[in-house]
Amino acid sequence: MKKKRKQSRLYDVWRQLKKNKLAVVALVVLVLLVLIAILGPYIAPHPYEQQNAKQAYADSSAEHLLGTDKLGRDILSRLIVGTRQSLEMGVIAVAIAAVIGMTIGAIAGFYGKWVDNLCMRLLDIYQAIPMFLLCITLAAILGPSLQNAIIALGIGTVPGYARLMRASVLTVREKEYVEAARAINAGDARIILKHIVPNAMAPLIVEITMGVGACILAGSALSFIGLGVQPPTPEWGAMISEARNVMREHPTLALYPGICVMISVLACNLLGDGLRDALDPRLKN
Amino acid sequence: MAALLEVHDLMKYFKTPGGMLHAVDGINFTLNEGKTLGVVGESGCGKSTLGRTILHLLDATGGQVLFEGRDITNPNKSELHRMREDMQIIFQDPFSSLDPRMSVCEAIMEPLILRGGMSRADMLAETRQLMDTVGIAARFENSYPHELDGGRRQRIGIARALSLKPKFIVCDEPVSALDVSIQAQIINLMLDLQEERGLAYMFVTHDLSVVKYISDDIMVMYLGQMVEKAPAEELFRNTLHPYTKALLSAIPIPSIHDKKKRILLQGEITSPINPKPGCRFMARCQYATGECACQQTLVECSPGHFVGCCRYEAVKYEAINNMEESK
Amino acid sequence: MARYIAKRLLMLIPVLLGISLVVLILINITPGDPARMMLGTQATEEKVQEVREELGLNDPLPVRYGRFIWDVLHGDFGTSYMTGRPVFDEMMQRFPYTLLLVSISLGISIILGIPLGVFAATHQYTWKDNAAIFISLFCVSMPSFWFALLLIRWFGVNLRWLPISGIASWKGWVLPCVSMALGLIASIARQTRSNLLEVIRQDYITTARAKGLSEGKVIYRHALKNAMIPVIMVIGGIFGSLLGGAMISEVIFSIPGLGQYTMTGLFNRDYPVIQGSVLILSTLFAIVILIVDAIFALVDPRIRSQYSGKGKRKAGKRFEKETQAVETV
């Protein structure tokens, strides 16, 4: 018998995940992105707001690797600094949505009956408005800013997590080990927190990983239409928006931030896919 | 000797869109310390619901459960806690009755933690002791359920049930999911434990040969009702209810010598939703007559042998006649 | 079936009432005075108050809500603060464009997405499957507005094949539809693939093989139909995300549809426009979901018998359809 690890399941998931090369690459990319987001201002070659009228729309050079924009600001620096805004939108919005959604879903799923009915009818109303329309409407009504965009995205995506959590809890709730816990006098709180939630988490983890990507994507769209991050703060979506008017002359200006969005979203999706396979109990045997 | 457990007219109904589902409908029995009651029936007859209702994992719709003379039908929280220490359950499916995220040690220790009042070291010692009792080697202490086979998982389930030192255990098909050779190991373990600790079992199963093996009394259920109850030997020797007869004859015997004639039942089990008064087996019974449509009462035809058939005497003769005719 | 649809339509009423209440409350709690916005910063306070009174903005919330509902029931969604035109007329005029844009995009996504998914699933364990998965992930991860800009630059500016905006001819529809469909093709393909792989593992597929059916028949006759059931459910959600996507697409490509109208309303805080369009887009969404559910019931006999009331329902086993989240914008 091998030496036992305490976190055997976590290790199992990691072992499964390691087999998926793409997922590992995605994980590395995401870690790098987080590092860039944290260290952004320190590693950017130029201050992101430094203007230089003489060098507007400069081509790439040793000094400005990716060129400059209409105010002569260094594109690479703005991309690096902008990483934080984009990731914040993804991560914080999903955190808000997941916490609210999972709480609602867990309560609805566990208690059932009228609690469940009430939650589900409210979610029906919630979901009757197409998600992105809801996000845009919220962002527009709250007023354009990074913070409001995050709130709008967070609130707009709650129902998905709530429903998934509820479905997952409903499945787990029927398992005999929950009844077994009740038979040894475990209280509701213990059953939910110790037995149901951890076992219901697998699909949620996948959903959250992919949700971060989806929120980065939606966040960049909000910024693109002017409802997210406001100038002069750099953000990928906003940079595409700025570059839109000069697409004809300087297409690369729009190209780079778009690629950044794509890479981060792709990394989230790849990792999500990898996790789905790694967490799938059917592949266990 | 005072009865350990008395169940009077216990009922459990479920509301369904189609009407009331009578899962358990007026069950009576008593069980003494150290004895085993086997509960047999086909899927959907309410045998699992019965066990869960007695343990108050489900709220009873009606009736009364007495444990050591105390009424525990509708316990308050502290009564419930005390009662669960005396009454435990072993589940059918060792694959789903253990939390996949708990190691063997954690799973067995959980009841002790919940009861409280023990130091961690004591609990650990107790857990190891239990593992030894049920025959799980100490090296599996930190294994997770998915790393173990069905037999070992069921041993963990037994250890969990034993940890609070109960007097009565509901065994809900504990060996149905296991292979024959493992099944025999678990049955022997359970018999050993019963002898050592004076446990009373309610052994729920669909397998009549297992139940004969382990039980003192056997109760046969059909659509939520008890159709026959007798001491194990008596039930097999002097089978009275037509359903029990059919059930017994349907079991394939692993022997090529005593080939018996099967009683083939017509049709399939009907739905226990809004049942009509009268015998619920009537539709499939070859002996049914008009009087079967009336409410059936249990008759004690010999000491300890109850049968829920108004025509059991007549059936006895008809069966003998049939046999002679076929000869 | 008809009873089921009627019931669903009835259930729509509280949902739409809820939506309009939510929108009204949202508008109410946000800062900014529409009267002030209409009149500009130079207007006097009296003038603003006068307009507020005229618009009924000073009434308490329940009164305004009641009035709004009453008016809507009479086909009156109010008049735009900005243009002074009735919102309902304007919306009806713009509605066909949005419907067309969204339907064509949805059509393209389904027609290309499903075969792509089948292709990937039937070539599991080969490079073809891996390539198909990777490309579709790539497409799902692409911001569609950005892709639209790239399309404009390439086909509109460089090659001059297609117009960069407007819908003067059919050519004008190509770029908006393609840009909106790309991510969804990928999304549908992924969904199809994973469902098909799931179904292929089922026992009844082994049964079909054991009958002697050819692999093609097994896949197309038995597996695909079953695999499509969850995909149909997703299509409702995809329609919703297309409605959201249309808002941006219509702005980029200057299509005079509902999305563009909504966006203008949002930026100008033109409350009747916002209320009207959110309500009408949600209604459209709800109707599509209803149609999808009806198709779902038609395809799956298990659901059908549940609705027709003949089938017995088992206790404790509830059928729960979960609208799945779709990861696109």
Place this chain on the structure above:
Amino acid sequence: MTDNLLEIHNLAVEYHTDDAVIYAVNNINLTIKQGETIGLVGETGAGKTTIAKSALRILPTPPARLVSGEILYKSNDLLRLSEKEMRKIRGNKIAMIFQDPMTALNPIETVGFQIAETIKLHNRISRVEAERRACDMLEMVGIPMERFSDFPHQFSGGMKQRVVIAMALACNPELLLADEPTTALDVTIQAQVLEMMQSLKERLGTSVMLITHDLGVVADFCDSVAVVYAGEIVERGTVEHIFDFAAHPYTIGLFGSLPRLDSKSRRLKPIKGLMPDPTNLPKGCRFCDRCPEATAQCAEAAPEEIEIAPGHIVKCILARVK
């Protein structure tokens, strides 16, 4: 020409997963005579289903891999047939019934269609004719033909298994592979289904390979028995050989483990230990760790097959020719 319908020689099947190789079936030999019913008995994971699925060539590859062996159906090696030729055998000459009737039927097609599909596939007849014959099949398994257009979810478990049987027998196959056909059913329903299979078998003259773990079913239903343990057939012979003169310690242990209605003792005699890990089988006899009579010799080399009586073959060095 022999009267052997199916002969399996030295069949070995492995499953290759990312982590390990599972040795599911290891060099088994088996013969099924015309009209015979053979029971394949063994515990979960012993490789019974794999044997049946190899004969139909419907194992999922990958992960399964046919390593060696031949499966002769009327002297033709099925493993060498082209996929197209094989398709003519499946469902037509050799049919299979699966364990779980709940999942073995396509949930969105009518049962009638599913039966008629097989008939249409293997016979050059019109759709109407195929449907008529499907109706006959339904009646034959005791389901009124009015239920032709019903969907699987409208049937109970026992009825579904009847439908599955009707589907398998639709083309009057010569060999029926029945994989635990009654395990998922209640005893009284099991009795009905077994009785029906028995009479159909006699009427149609079909040979049957019945996979089961229930020795009671075998005693009722089979002419001969093969006991499977850890991917090997450890003992085979007629039911009399196996039930009255069991020679392999595993077979003997299996009988000792059974709770019997006719026994008086208060304790069962289980086999100690567990089945060996199929990724890591012992070098010698597969059963030697659990065998009460194992000797040092058993652990060293795998035992050969010994014919201790005509047709009674045991894979154990302790077995003596009688």
